[in-house]
Amino acid sequence: MIFWVQASGKYRAVLEEEAAKHKIRIQFHNKGAQWGRAALDWKMVWIPTPARFASFFTGLHELGHIIVGHKRGDGKPEYLWEYEAFDWARKYCQQHGIVVPARTVDYEREIIAEKAHASAKEGSKSIDSVVARFILQKHNGHPDLKWAKERLTSQGRIRANQRKPV
Numbered sequence: 001m002i003f004w005v006q007a008s009g010k011y012r013a014v015l016e017e018e019a020a021k022h023k024i025r026i027q028f029h030n031k032g033a034q035w036g037r038a039a040l041d042w043k044m045v046w047i048p049t050p051a052r053f054a055s056f057f058t059g060l061h062e063l064g065h066i067i068v069g070h071k072r073g074d075g076k077p078e079y080l081w082e083y084e085a086f087d088w089a090r091k092y093c094q095q096h097g098i099v100v101p102a103r104t105v106d107y108e109r110e111i112i113a114e115k116a117h118a119s120a121k122e123g124s125k126s127i128d129s130v131v132a133r134f135i136l137q138k139h140n141g142h143p144d145l146k147w148a149k150e151r152l153t154s155q156g157r158i159r160a161n162q163r164k165p166v
């Protein structure tokens with residue numbers, strides 16, 4: 001069955017129900033639709049009071065960090081944390097018949113590409129291939145997507161800087 005969640009009250013109910021299911025506490029704020037934090041140890045999230053889809057999805061993403069089991073010091077690079085939280089939120093929507101707008105997916109892709117690029121700058125030679133394929137799905141003028149197009153293979157390998165001999 002497909003249903004559409006549009007009213008902000010319904011968004012809030014969805015977040016509260018999912019949080020309760022996983023014993024996560026929610027603190028709503030009004031600092032902006034894309035600002036969210038998750039306290040992994042305390043099982044608590046600071047998320048925007050849901051109004052439109054973007055703020056709702058930020059809430060789901062933060063819950064996702066805790067629900068997929070991220071732990072401080074779990075050894076996962078930041079880009080993978082962000083991808084896994086996003087992926088959980090996206091799957092939640094898919095399973096509940098909630099359409100995720102392309103601009104929301106694009107925004108998450110840019111964040112994940114930025115973190116993957118940061119990993120490369122820190123010396124990583126490769127990233128997870130599923131994440132690499134997600135990053136490479138779309139190309140626009142975003143600088144980290146541009147980096148990915150030039151340096152990242154669909155297997156997740158990061159190509160070294162090509163230096164021309166002088």
Ligand SMILES: [Zn+2]
Nearest residue numbers: 061065082085
């Ligand atoms: Zn996140």
